[in-house]
Amino acid sequence: MKKHFFPKTLIGKLIFTLIIMAVYLIGRELPLYGVDLAAYDALRGQSEDLIMQTIGGDRYKTSLFALGISPFMFSTLFIQMAVAFKNADSKSRTSPKKITWATLGLMVVWAIIQAYFTTASTFYIYEGGRELLVAKLISGIQMVTGAFVILFLATRNGKYGIGGQTILIFVNILDSVVSTARGNSYSELKLIGIISFVALMFTIIFENTEYRIPMQRISIHNIYSDTNYIPIKLNPIGMMPVMFSSAFFALPMYVFTGLNKMFPENEDFAYIHENMTTSHTLGIVVYIVILYVITIVFSFVFISPKNLAENLQKAGDSITGLRAGKKTRRYIGTRVFIISLFSATFMGLFIGLPLMLQLRGMITKEVMSLPSIMIAMASITCNLYRELRAVKDYDGYIPFI
Numbered sequence: 001m002k003k004h005f006f007p008k009t010l011i012g013k014l015i016f017t018l019i020i021m022a023v024y025l026i027g028r029e030l031p032l033y034g035v036d037l038a039a040y041d042a043l044r045g046q047s048e049d050l051i052m053q054t055i056g057g058d059r060y061k062t063s064l065f066a067l068g069i070s071p072f073m074f075s076t077l078f079i080q081m082a083v084a085f086k087n088a089d090s091k092s093r094t095s096p097k098k099i100t101w102a103t104l105g106l107m108v109v110w111a112i113i114q115a116y117f118t119t120a121s122t123f124y125i126y127e128g129g130r131e132l133l134v135a136k137l138i139s140g141i142q143m144v145t146g147a148f149v150i151l152f153l154a155t156r157n158g159k160y161g162i163g164g165q166t167i168l169i170f171v172n173i174l175d176s177v178v179s180t181a182r183g184n185s186y187s188e189l190k191l192i193g194i195i196s197f198v199a200l201m202f203t204i205i206f207e208n209t210e211y212r213i214p215m216q217r218i219s220i221h222n223i224y225s226d227t228n229y230i231p232i233k234l235n236p237i238g239m240m241p242v243m244f245s246s247a248f249f250a251l252p253m254y255v256f257t258g259l260n261k262m263f264p265e266n267e268d269f270a271y272i273h274e275n276m277t278t279s280h281t282l283g284i285v286v287y288i289v290i291l292y293v294i295t296i297v298f299s300f301v302f303i304s305p306k307n308l309a310e311n312l313q314k315a316g317d318s319i320t321g322l323r324a325g326k327k328t329r330r331y332i333g334t335r336v337f338i339i340s341l342f343s344a345t346f347m348g349l350f351i352g353l354p355l356m357l358q359l360r361g362m363i364t365k366e367v368m369s370l371p372s373i374m375i376a377m378a379s380i381t382c383n384l385y386r387e388l389r390a391v392k393d394y395d396g397y398i399p400f401i
Contacts, residue, residue, distance in 0.1 A: 010391045017161035020153050024168055027149065030064040032122070032142050034135030037062060039123035061122060064146040067114050069154065069168055070250070071147045075106035077244050081301055111147045115140040117254055162387055166380050169243070173377050176369070184367055192354060192367045199350040199371040203378035206235035206346065211339055213332065214320040215312075230308065230319070232335065235343050237302055239379035241295040242347065242372055248294060249287050252276055279365060284355045291351065292344040299340035305332035347375060 031037060040062060079102050083094060119136040126132040150168065158164035181189065212229035253276050259266070260273040275282040309329035318324045322331055350371040358368040 009394055010388065013160065013162045013391060017157055017163060017167055020157045020161055021167065021171055024065065024150070024153055024171060027065045027146065028063050031062055032064065032066065032139035034124045034126060034132075034139060035062045036123040036125045061118050064142055065150055066118060066143045067111055067147045067150075068172065069147075069150055069165055070246075071107045071111035071114060072103075072151050072154070072165070073243060074110050074248075075103045078106060079103045081297070107147070107151070108144070111144045112140075113254060114250070115143040117257060118143060120257075162391070163380075163384050166383065169376070170380050170384075173373050173380070176373055177377070184364065188364055188367060189370075191357070192363050192370050195350065195354060196370040196374045200374040200378050202346060202350075203235065203375045204382065206343065207233065207238065207379055207382040209234045211335065213335065216318050216320050230332070232303060232339055234339060235346070235379070236299040236336070236340055237295070237343075238383065239376040240298055241291055241344065242351070242376050244298070245287065245291040245294045248290050249278075249283075252286060278355055278368075279358070281359065284352060284359075287355075288348050288352050291348055292341075295344035295347065296337065296340045299336050299343075300333070303332075303336050305329050305336055308332055350375060 079099055083099060119140050122136075122139065124132055124135050124139075126135050154165035154168060157167055161167070163170065210231040210233050212231055215228040215230060256269060256273040256276050259269045263269055272282065274280075276286065277283040278287055306329055309325065309332060312318060312328060313324040316324075319328055319331060322328050354363060354368040354371050357363045358365055
């Protein structure tokens with residue numbers, strides 16, 4: 001038997017991922033029809049809003065990939081939550097094909113909504129009339145098309161490369177970090193840099209630390225019986241709350257933007273519309289509340305105390321000192337809630353603190369999103385490392401024949 005000295009699978013996946021990244025970067029440079037690129041020169045070097053830092057496409061929403069991966073993420077989240085709340089019989093009758101079509105259908109709707117509001121805030125070379133309307137229509141179609149191109153790249157990378165859709169988010173994050181570092185001085189980065197470093201270290205620790213619920217398995221009665229447990233990470237769903245909270249934060253923004261246009265004389269709608277951003281107290285509070293809700297709900301969706309308790313009961317296993325059934329479900333649910341609340345508080349602190357410091361003038365708007373970027377970067381890097389290790393271990397196996 002001949003031993004392979006080069007990890008062929010790993011190298012092949014890395015090459016494919018590099019190709020996907022190159023295509024994505026090229027797409028971010030293809031301008032939309034009729035966009036006034038010169039109008040964005042004055043914005044170069046400025047940091048984008050918290051939402052666009054994590055899941056957006058290009059920085060100024062002027063390219064084919066302006067919508068980024070946000071439409072796919074939002075639709076996936078909604079469908080997964082809808083399926084998670086179904087009972088076991090309904091889940092068994094829900095085919096993967098049906099879920100896929102439902103996700104794509106919702107993605108079309110969400111992408112059109114995003115494209116509409118994005119074109120409304122985009123600078124065009126046309127000042128008005130029919131030409132401006134045509135430019136908005138064409139660029140909107142381009143944005144929706146670009147969202148599906150990104151979906152194709154993400155799914156291909158998930159099948160043949162490394163990192164799946166997160167590698168495209170990683171590209172956006174690196175772009176944000178490099179642009180922010182270049183556009184600001186050391187004195188402006190000092191305070192936020194310390195906060196970002198602490199957030200980075202805590203994220204790495206949380207990503208690699210788990211809470212263990214001891215178990216008793218009827219099939220194991222040897223020395224390994226003492227090492228059986230249900231593991232729950234201290235950061236149960238990684239960077240997902242940051243990204244999905246950003247996606248859901250766009251909902252009230254779009255709602256009140258629409259209400260403000262429909263009722264321009266309503267002072268309450270005008271006030272909320274103006275302050276529903278992460279640069280105002282109202283927007284910060286709403287964003288942090290959404291972050292808490294998403295973290296807790298997602299933790300219950302992906303860990304699912306109900307499914308865990310049912311599976312343990314069917315297998316005849318149990319948590320040490322507890323009877324199978326409702327007590328087990330309640331016990332796991334309590335632990336999941338406490339851990340998710342702890343995780344949400346951690347992320348809320350390192351995301352909300354810089355935003356409040358910016359309001360007080362202690363840091364600039366251009367750097368306030370760095371801690372959230374570092375949280376996402378650390379989470380993605382840890383997951384990429386685990387995937388790389390898994391592929392490398394696969395390459396380490398020697399063919400039997």
